[in-house]
Structures are given as C-alpha cells and as structure tokens.
Amino acid sequence: MENLQKIASQVRRDVIRMVNGAGSGHPGGSIGIADVLTTLYFKEMQHDPKTWTRSGKGQDVFILSAGHLAPVYYSELARSGYFPIEELGTLRKMGSRLQGHPCVTDNLPGVFKPSGSLGQGLAVAAGMALGKKMDGDAHRVYVLCGDGESEEGEIWESAMWAQHHKVDNLIAMTDWNGQQIDGPTTTVTGIEDLRDKWSAFGWDVIVADGHDFDSIESAFELAHAENGKPKMILFKTEMGHGVDFMAGTHKWHGKAPNAEECAAALAQLEETLGDY
Numbered sequence: 001m002e003n004l005q006k007i008a009s010q011v012r013r014d015v016i017r018m019v020n021g022a023g024s025g026h027p028g029g030s031i032g033i034a035d036v037l038t039t040l041y042f043k044e045m046q047h048d049p050k051t052w053t054r055s056g057k058g059q060d061v062f063i064l065s066a067g068h069l070a071p072v073y074y075s076e077l078a079r080s081g082y083f084p085i086e087e088l089g090t091l092r093k094m095g096s097r098l099q100g101h102p103c104v105t106d107n108l109p110g111v112f113k114p115s116g117s118l119g120q121g122l123a124v125a126a127g128m129a130l131g132k133k134m135d136g137d138a139h140r141v142y143v144l145c146g147d148g149e150s151e152e153g154e155i156w157e158s159a160m161w162a163q164h165h166k167v168d169n170l171i172a173m174t175d176w177n178g179q180q181i182d183g184p185t186t187t188v189t190g191i192e193d194l195r196d197k198w199s200a201f202g203w204d205v206i207v208a209d210g211h212d213f214d215s216i217e218s219a220f221e222l223a224h225a226e227n228g229k230p231k232m233i234l235f236k237t238e239m240g241h242g243v244d245f246m247a248g249t250h251k252w253h254g255k256a257p258n259a260e261e262c263a264a265a266l267a268q269l270e271e272t273l274g275d276y
C-alpha cells in the first residue's frame, strides 16, 4: 500500500508538470482520481504492456470514459510501461501522441477507445465485456465515468443494456467528487443520489473512499462477484486532492497552473520515482 501511495504521488506530480508544460488541460479531476487509477493499474488489473493489443483479448481492459482526465491516464500508462515516461512532457504539443483527449489514430499503446465526448465509454465497455463472455475470455472490463458525465443520457441507456445482458465482468467506476465543469453537480442537474439510481437500474453498487487504499482494494474485491449483475463502484473523491489550493473546487477542472502555481503544487507532492 505504501508503494501505491508513492506511485500516486508521482502520478500527481506528472499531471501537474504535464498540464503546466502544455499550458492547458485538466488537473483537478486527474489528481483527484490518482489513488483509484494507481490501484487499478498497479494492483487490480491483469494487464501486460508487452502483449497488449487494442482488441483487449486475454487481458483486462480499462476505458477512460471521462476523456478529459487524459493527464492521469497517460501517467498511469507510462508508469506501467506502455510508452516512455519522457513522452509525458509532450502532452497537447503538435505531433504528440498525447492529445488533450485520448485518441487511437496515433496508436498510443494502452488506449482502447478515443474519448472526450462524454457518455460514450460505458457503452463501449459494456459491449467489450459481453464480447469477452462470448469469447470465453475470463478477463474483466473496467471503465471510469465522471459524476458530471453521468448527466449524459447514453450512460443510462448503457446501464439498462448491461444489466439486461448480465455483464457481471463489467466493473464501472464513478469519480464521485460532486463537482463538474460548471460547479457542484447538485447545482447543475442534481444527479444525486447516485446509489439509488444505479441500484434502480439493477446494478450491484459499492461505495468506497477513493483516497483510502484499503477501501479501494476492498471495493474491487467485492466487484469480482460473479452474480449476473454489472458493478458500479462509486468512489467518493475530492477534486484536486493532494494540492491544497486545488482541492474541493471545480475551479481547477480545466485550468493549467502557471510556473509559480506549479512549483507550489509540486512542493506539496513527494517525488518518489523520478520526474520525466
């Protein structure tokens, strides 16, 4: 667990440096979900960058539905060995494979699906999960959605479809930080309470603390149940977690720190694996 904490700290540093270097991007949600995605990539998923293919065959699959969280996604992928860590410094630069939102035309290893247009990832993940069942592939499909993203209708179409087809190898996660681009989710559409909504759609619902590694690991453990129901883990997180002036506000949803802010943020995050 100590190791996961160290990796997550480095991932947060990567995100801050990448977005500062690009001069644009999405740091708040990215550092808020870093503990969950670090546990996913470094503990939970069965995956191997050396044998990875875009079909996802023979491995677990992760789809980032909330595509604006690309900075944390790229950091997890690079730190897991999908592509060189130095490439992180090219975020949003001309000719880079690391576009502001994930894209597959540049053949970036580890990415299954382009995202950024919110709402689509869950549908694709549900289809891939059923495909795995039909192929006799015992691996799982994971997908991360935002709570603001869950205001999209396609999410709920996919929710109905997945429970109808009993895709219990689908583990969806919501970054339940209570914030979205325009402010608190309660003031935008009032999407709460997500627990009731997902239960009503026939899913197995698990609520966990997205900054407590024991809680994150237990949630994944519970989600392994082969009970005919798709799983939704609602991870309670804090947007901007780890950097005091970014924490708990939507103001850093899509804003790059300047040089001074970048230095202040990095001073709060331990460098554990070496910067790129």
Ligand SMILES: Cc1ncc(C[n+]2csc(CCOP(=O)(O)OP(=O)(O)O)c2C)c(N)n1
Residues within 6 Å of the ligand: 028, 029, 030, 066, 068, 116, 117, 118, 119, 145, 146, 147, 148, 149, 150, 175, 177, 179, 180, 181, 182, 239, 253
């Ligand atoms: C279809 C679509 N509509 C609107 C947007 C613009 N948009 C980008 S991020 C965002 C808010 C997402 O909120 P949330 O999923 O909670 O992410 P967080 O703010 O927590 O990072 C919106 C509305 C988009 N990318 N795609």
